[in-house]
Amino acid sequence: MTSVASSLPHSGVPADASPAPGAPHAGSPALADAYAECERIARASSSSFTLAFRLLSHERRQALAALYAYCRIVDDAADESRDPAAALAWWRAELARLREGTPTHPVAVALADAVRRFAVPTQYLTEILTGVEIDLTPRTYETFADLRGYCYHVAAAVGLAALPIFGCRDLRSRAYAEALGIALQLTNILRDVAEDAERGRIYLPREDLRRFGYRERDLHTHVRNDAWRALVAFEVGRTRGFYRAARSSIAARDRRALVAAEGMRLVYQRLLARIAADPDAVFGPRVRVPVSEKALCALAAWVRTRGGAR
Known part of the structure; x- marks a missing residue:
């Protein structure tokens, strides 16, 4: 699987993983930076996806980049981390924080905004993570x-x-x-x-x-x-x-x-x-x-x- 440079260190957990006081609001610099990180991951990972993204409006393109970055980063956490099980356990906890409105990772911050704006069922995010966990063995x-x-x-x-x-x-x-x-x-x-x-x-x-x-x-x-x-x-x-x-x-x-x-x-x-x-x-x-x-x-x-x- 393709390895992508991201804000995850080798442990699979962000250096600053303490809970945020609340999700950034639309238009805030923190949210803009989070989406920019997702778009960077998408560009680095797949020209197929980035070409497809261009067929969408700006808001939909941002949201899809957040979903893609989430898939990419949990996949890399499983493949590149020293302790993949711990890395994915951290992401399972991060999904819980996402649902509560307190995500900490930039990708999860952007994804939380996309989930809110487009009513994305979070059960699918959990199912994606379960699929990645299957590959641990x-x-x-x-x-x-x-x-x-x-x-x-x-x-x-x-x-x-x-x-x-x-x-x-x-x-x-x-x-x-x-x-x-x-x-x-x-x-x-x-x-x-x-x-x-x-x-x-x-x-x-x-x-x-x-x-x-x-x-x-x-x-x-x-x-x-x-x-x-x-x-x-x-x-x-x-x-x-x-x-x-x-x-x-x-x-x-x-x-x-x-x-x-x-x-x-x-x-x-x-x-x-x-x-x-x-x-x-x-x-x-x-x-x-x-x-x-x-x-x-x-x-x-x-x-x-x-x-x-x-």
């Missing part, structure tokens, strides 16, 4: 049903939290967010399969490995063979099914609100297509979509969400 997934539960926490819950920030009003958009979140996470799993294996994390379901005769130790040693390519083709097909499900779940009255999410869908579908075309590439440098193609995806999303095309 190296494990494998026996079935796709097992993996899907993990994907819900680390990806679908993010999309569900983002819906009110996007301005979605139709309850059917929940199905869109869940399907797209799972599709994005499955794409990430294929892209990062070698890196994750080195960390002791194998996300590809064991039932799939057995089906195609590809062993876990083959993954660790980067075996490139017909079994591997058949396995990837199967996983790509499943993932494309979730992208189709997301696309077919778009409610007409939320189409424009989902412009940023649709931009991400188009970018990640291109990423998946690159993996499908060359399954062995995931054992080399990280497979990426060029910035120029990402920009085209953003433009296509803007046009499609206004013209009704899918």
Whole structure:
């Protein structure tokens, strides 16, 4: 997972973690600084997300940056801290302070403001943290049903939290967010399969490995063979099914609100297509979509969400 410089020291807890007397009010320098930190984290982490952010209004872009920064920083707390369990326990306590209106970390300060302004259900923030905690213990997934539960926490819950920030009003958009979140996470799993294996994390379901005769130790040693390519083709097909499900779940009255999410869908579908075309590439440098193609995806999303095309 990508490491991002942040205000967290290696322990995962801010140097000044004492409770604040109250949340900064809108327009205050402290709140502006908190949002600026979130935007910095987003810019440093993902050009895909920052391009998608540009399709939103300033206020929605700020709020989405706060949500993204939260996801990024708790993920990094799990991967980069000396004591990941303690770091995530601190963030669980910080979520409680966020609900009470007394957050202390800059990212939580901005996120608290976004939650208040856009009525973001905080249960999804907790579910995201639970997903990160799952990764503290190296494990494998026996079935796709097992993996899907993990994907819900680390990806679908993010999309569900983002819906009110996007301005979605139709309850059917929940199905869109869940399907797209799972599709994005499955794409990430294929892209990062070698890196994750080195960390002791194998996300590809064991039932799939057995089906195609590809062993876990083959993954660790980067075996490139017909079994591997058949396995990837199967996983790509499943993932494309979730992208189709997301696309077919778009409610007409939320189409424009989902412009940023649709931009991400188009970018990640291109990423998946690159993996499908060359399954062995995931054992080399990280497979990426060029910035120029990402920009085209953003433009296509803007046009499609206004013209009704899918």
